[in-house]
Amino acid sequence: MRIALVGQPNSGKSTLFNAxxxxxxxxxxxxxxxxxxxxxxxxxxxxxxxxxxxxxxYSLHAQDPAERVAREFLLHEKVDLIINxxxxxxxxxxxxxxxxxxxLGIPMVVVLNMADExxxxxxxxxxxxxxxxxxxxxxxxxxxxxxxxxxxxxxIPAARVxxxxxxSPMLEEALTxxxxxxQKDQRYAHLPGRTAAVFFLAEGEDLPEAVHxxxxxxxxxxxxxxxxxxxxxxxxxxFREVARVERTKPSLREHLDDVLxxxxxxxxxxxxxxxxxxxxxxxVGGALEGLLLxxxxxxxxxxxxLLGGGVFPQALAGALDGLFAGIAIALPYLLPFYLFLxxxxxxxxxxxxxxxxxxxxxxxxxxxxxxxxxVLGYGCSVPAVLxxxxxxxxxxxxxxxxxxxxIPCAARTVVIFGLVGRFLGPLVALGLYLxxxxxxxxxxxxxxxxxxxxxxxxxxxxxxxxWPAPRATLGKTWLRLRExxxxxxxxxxxxxxxxxxxxxxxxxxxxxxxxxxxxxxxxLPAQAGVxxxxxxxxxxxxxxxxxxxxxxxxxxxxxxxxxxxTFTVFTxxxxxxxxxxxxxxxxxxxxxxxLVILGTTGLALLLGLLVRLLSFxx
Amino acid sequence: xxxxxxxxxxxxxxxxxxxxxxxxxxxxxxxQLRLLSLGLRPGxxxxxxxxxxxxGPLLVEVNGTRVALGRGVAHRVLVIxxxxxx
Numbered sequence: 001m002r003i004a005l006v007g008q009p010n011s012g013k014s015t016l017f018n019a020x021x022x023x024x025x026x027x028x029x030x031x032x033x034x035x036x037x038x039x040x041x042x043x044x045x046x047x048x049x050x051x052x053x054x055x056x057x058y059s060l061h062a063q064d065p066a067e068r069v070a071r072e073f074l075l076h077e078k079v080d081l082i083i084n085x086x087x088x089x090x091x092x093x094x095x096x097x098x099x100x101x102x103x104l105g106i107p108m109v110v111v112l113n114m115a116d117e118x119x120x121x122x123x124x125x126x127x128x129x130x131x132x133x134x135x136x137x138x139x140x141x142x143x144x145x146x147x148x149x150x151x152x153x154x155x156i157p158a159a160r161v162x163x164x165x166x167x168s169p170m171l172e173e174a175l176t177x178x179x180x181x182x183q184k185d186q187r188y189a190h191l192p193g194r195t196a197a198v199f200f201l202a203e204g205e206d207l208p209e210a211v212h213x214x215x216x217x218x219x220x221x222x223x224x225x226x227x228x229x230x231x232x233x234x235x236x237x238x239f240r241e242v243a244r245v246e247r248t249k250p251s252l253r254e255h256l257d258d259v260l261x262x263x264x265x266x267x268x269x270x271x272x273x274x275x276x277x278x279x280x281x282x283x284v285g286g287a288l289e290g291l292l293l294x295x296x297x298x299x300x301x302x303x304x305x306l307l308g309g310g311v312f313p314q315a316l317a318g319a320l321d322g323l324f325a326g327i328a329i330a331l332p333y334l335l336p337f338y339l340f341l342x343x344x345x346x347x348x349x350x351x352x353x354x355x356x357x358x359x360x361x362x363x364x365x366x367x368x369x370x371x372x373x374x375v376l377g378y379g380c381s382v383p384a385v386l387x388x389x390x391x392x393x394x395x396x397x398x399x400x401x402x403x404x405x406x407i408p409c410a411a412r413t414v415v416i417f418g419l420v421g422r423f424l425g426p427l428v429a430l431g432l433y434l435x436x437x438x439x440x441x442x443x444x445x446x447x448x449x450x451x452x453x454x455x456x457x458x459x460x461x462x463x464x465x466x467w468p469a470p471r472a473t474l475g476k477t478w479l480r481l482r483e484x485x486x487x488x489x490x491x492x493x494x495x496x497x498x499x500x501x502x503x504x505x506x507x508x509x510x511x512x513x514x515x516x517x518x519x520x521x522x523x524l525p526a527q528a529g530v531x532x533x534x535x536x537x538x539x540x541x542x543x544x545x546x547x548x549x550x551x552x553x554x555x556x557x558x559x560x561x562x563x564x565x566t567f568t569v570f571t572x573x574x575x576x577x578x579x580x581x582x583x584x585x586x587x588x589x590x591x592x593x594x595l596v597i598l599g600t601t602g603l604a605l606l607l608g609l610l611v612r613l614l615s616f617x618x
Numbered sequence: 619x620x621x622x623x624x625x626x627x628x629x630x631x632x633x634x635x636x637x638x639x640x641x642x643x644x645x646x647x648x649x650q651l652r653l654l655s656l657g658l659r660p661g662x663x664x665x666x667x668x669x670x671x672x673x674g675p676l677l678v679e680v681n682g683t684r685v686a687l688g689r690g691v692a693h694r695v696l697v698i699x700x701x702x703x704x
Contacts (some may be wrong), residue, residue, distance in 0.1 A: 367688055
């Protein structure tokens with residue numbers, strides 16, 4: 001049996017998924033962080049069941065890619081049962097989606113989640129009445145505390161196909177006339193007649209002349225809007241039937257926004273929050289690295305001795321070194337970064353961040369939602385690019401993705417602090433971060449000129465502050481780390497293997513000679529060629545290899561300060577690493593990915609040359 | 619008596635005041651549907667809670683849901699300001 005969890009963003013869908021199948025999903029208090037489909041297994045009434053967590057959607061007919069993922073799944077995959085997760089405290093607006101799902105003709109259970117919050121708001125919901133109206137079981141839950149899960153599991157066998165919502169006579173007549181037309185349409189041919197007609201009306205651009213005249217009386221409104229309006233009106237009627245608002249008194253947490261989203265006072269808190277995020281990441285990350293690095297280095301020495309000489313054993317030892325680097329170098333910083341970020345996310349602060357920075361982003365030709373991919377980019381570019389799916393507009397997605405890959409991720413942070421920070425001081429390293437923000441802002445302004453804004457701007461729900469559910473927060477951190485490990489470790493190992501092979505065969509001079517086309521103009525020593533070439537695979541490799549290639553970890557002895565900065569600036573901006581290129585290909589397509597690669601590399605060369613010129617001047 | 623409908627863009631409604639949504643203007647089925655699904659539909663009562671600095675977005679509340687709206691979007695939502703009490 002396959003069960004799909006469907007609900008609006010912030011309805012606690014992913015928390016429920018975690019509670020049902022264990023620590024394996026991303027839950028979040030930001031619209032659309034579950035951008036991919038998550039699956040898990042569990043037992044329902046003694047039988048194995050697959051639970052699928054779909055991205056949060058406001059409507060089946062809306063436009064952003066995360067929503068399209070959910071729509072495609074429900075229309076084209078075999079789904080035996082839908083669990084419609086509803087945030088009880090915003091029942092009114094959630095019912096529209098419930099009605100959309102009811103048209104699919106799939107057995108359903110409605111979960112009124114966050115029942116405690118509805119109660120706080122003074123909202124009394126009669127679930128029996130709702131169950132009667134919809135014709136499906138309805139249960140109350142508080143998924144973050146595990147309340148109501150048992151009732152949910154025992155309600156599943158009682159799931160029914162919901163009653164079909166019925167609309168005004170005009171609309172009903174139009175739907176009936178549309179059935180044969182919709183069933184001839186490739187997209188909906190496999191659906192039951194009425195469902196096909198509803199989707200045709202909601203998504204189709206052109207209505208047949210006769211239907212158009214009858215339904216719209218010659219007005220310029222679209223059939224989709226009429227349907228959406230009637231559905232919303234029906235939802236409002238159902239709401240009045242089943243719910244009573246007893247009192248509304250603003251709670252403390254609503255007053256929190258008077259400060260945290262205040263046009264002046266909001267900013268000190270924003271800076272504090274970001275400062276804490278990075279400060280704690282460095283503190284905890286540094287401690288973890290110090291703990292992990294020495295024993296692994298020792299182990300690596302032993303392995304080398306054990307394997308002895310020869311091309312292949314040395315290459316094998318190289319691959320192992322790659323794995324050790326993956327464990328001890330980037331991971332210690334990624335772990336606390338993702339953990340603290342997940343906390344900020346689950347508390348509900350990220351949408352506030354988007355709100356506060358919307359004005360600034362607007363000036364760059366983007367809007368507040370793009371802030372999230374940028375912040376994620378400081379961890380790793382891969383989830384940052386994936387997070388652009390929360391943007392509705394394709395042009396916004398392209399620009400945000402192209403810029404997010406230029407944000408120094410954990411791997412590039414290793415280079416910045418291991419080279420510039422260590423030998424030229426942390427202030428210079430910090431200066432590089434500021435320079436980076438400046439360059440990204442400048443690039444954004446230029447891109448906005450080339451691709452004028454087409455989207456409507458910011459439309460973003462600001463969910464209430466919530467205590468994070470530890471399980472969901474840890475689950476999300478774990479999932480993001482696992483993505484990194486899955487993608488990065490194999491690449492690190494293979495590239496270290498290849499590199500050790502190149503070394504054992506003595507091929508570096510050829511590669512260095514080829515790399516002269518960019519090391520020469522940048523004024524870098526020829527030996528920097530191999531590190532920069534392999535840095536495309538994993539950026540932290542650039543620094544590790546530089547130490548090997550120069551035969552010296554004390555870079556101050558072999559590189560001038562100008563060369564160090566040039567090398568670092570070039571490493572920050574040039575070609576995103578292999579894993580990022582892979583995900584760019586998937587999200588943007590071949591042509592645009594090539595443009596991003598060429599653009600960032602050109603920019604890296606330009607900036608490197610600028611730094612070189614400046615270092616002559618001083 | 620004034621026969622003006624009194625409708626103004628939501629972006630001009632001062633913080634703390636409420637109004638009734640009268641129409642959502644302009645192109646873009648996506649925008650209209652997205653606003654609709656957040657509860658911003660003709661007839662709904664919307665209250666402006668605050669606004670970001672400079673050209674920043676509006677924070678509004680509708681049916682107990684808080685929504686951030688960019689200025690461009692807020693310009694396109696017409697509201698009839700509610701009568702002030704007292």
